[in-house]
Amino acid sequence: MAGTDFSSVGRVVMLFAPDEYGAGASATPIVLDTKGWRWAHISFAFGAVTSAQVKIASIEESDDGSTGWTAVSGALFAWRDVVQNTTLEGVLDLLARKRYIRFAPTFGTGGVTNAACNAVLWGSDGPSFAIDKSTGGADELEFNVLT
């Protein structure tokens, strides 16, 4: 059994916020700075879906977080029929990637898609460098129930 809880070794971040996306809408991506982390485990989750499909969408990477975004080869959630209340997952080795990543899928026409996407950042040289659990910090805990 691990004696260290996950919040000391990894981080969960949003790549786009949960929303009920209209037919043909695109999610607004949240640019993720992966500096210091080794792996990104990406979970693309669906709630109620009436559009039936999501378009081909790739994880993108950039050196500076604002320009030169290019698709990460192979990091592709392909056009498919989406089953509601399911999650698609993928893994990136960040050593082989540029520093910033983002994900902005376009949803299918014909109805709405409830969706959200998060990433688990995992494996860093020193988590204290990247994790800020202090009050108001990005990784502040609402509770820590240990007993």
Next chain:
Amino acid sequence: MSATDFTSAGRVVMLLDPDEHGAGATPAGIELDTLGWRFLHVTVMTGTVAATASGTINVQAATSSGGSFSTISGATFTVAATDDDTVLHGVIDLEQQARYIKLDTTTGSGGASDIAVVGVLYGCANTAEYINAGSGEADELTFRVLS
């Protein structure tokens, strides 16, 4: 740097599917069997919160599947009306809790709330016992980019 990616050490699970939940709604959480895992890191993600009053998300536990769930003392998130595009975190030591976990959610009144909740299970004796990344299984990966 960790040479082991997260999929070999933990699991990301949905606790509340992403959806636009109506005012004062009580969406059903997804029951989670935590057998064998040590920690649960709970992450609440919000999109647009149009509610004018706070909502609550209680993390509950029960000894049997479908049994009588009780709120874990201290394990409550408050989603404020101002919490648009926010991430909230909490940690539970599962050794101290009953086996099955589920969320008891009530959204705030006055408007809809876009909410999704994921859990990260972390720390177990033998991940191969719980993680099934085979085709069509719960932990199947859509992609794995290693170079």
